[in-house]
Amino acid sequence: MTARDPLRPPLPRAEFIEWLREEGASRYHDAHPVHVAMHEGRLTESELQRWVLNRYYYQTRIPIKDALILSKSEDPVFRRTWLHRITDHDGAQAGEGGLELWLRLAEGVGLERELVASCREVLPGVRFACDAYVDLVRDRSLLEAVASSLTEFFAPDLMSKRIAAWERHYPWVKRETLDYFRSRVPRARRDSEEAIEFVVAHANSYALQQKCVDALIKKTEILWHLLDCVHAACIAGAARSA
16 A cells, blocks of 8 residues: 555545555455355355355345444435435335345255344354444544445446356356346446545545545455455365365
């Protein structure tokens, strides 16, 4: 990372956005061995199930962190803009939203819905990583909390790649259970555009721009750690089966 310089003027809009993109892209979890194996069709059924089960806990943290972001803002315009994110995941009513779609995905890979929803078999390290994201949002400024969400820059491409990979390599998973991934392509694009406009408008010093980059990097580390835990469990499972 570039060293902090309190006397340095803020970067122009385009350069700041490029800085965020470069730092995020170089650390994004699309290159993690779990995702690489998934997209190459090398995960076993049990390994795919393990990822789905553990990733659900992260999904449950998303509306909580978004509620924390809302609570930090005094601006009703911002709150109205951000509010849809909670509805996107929780749904406007029971049986709707991203969490429901993820549970349908879990059923589609052969998991019991109640088991996944209970989160009782989530790996301790995954729980720690996901809770760390909530802590990050709670403890940092509104600007940094919003900046941490900018991993969504890269989500549309990852979701599109994942859909194609699952349809090709895991034909035993019903196509309709991939609706969570499909729904995230346009929503992640919209969400990242909203977030970047807020970040660019409010990071009006180089020091604040650096804090935004730092928050984004921390988020990528959290996502990477989540997959490290799943990867370790997959290796341990393979060793027991050998």
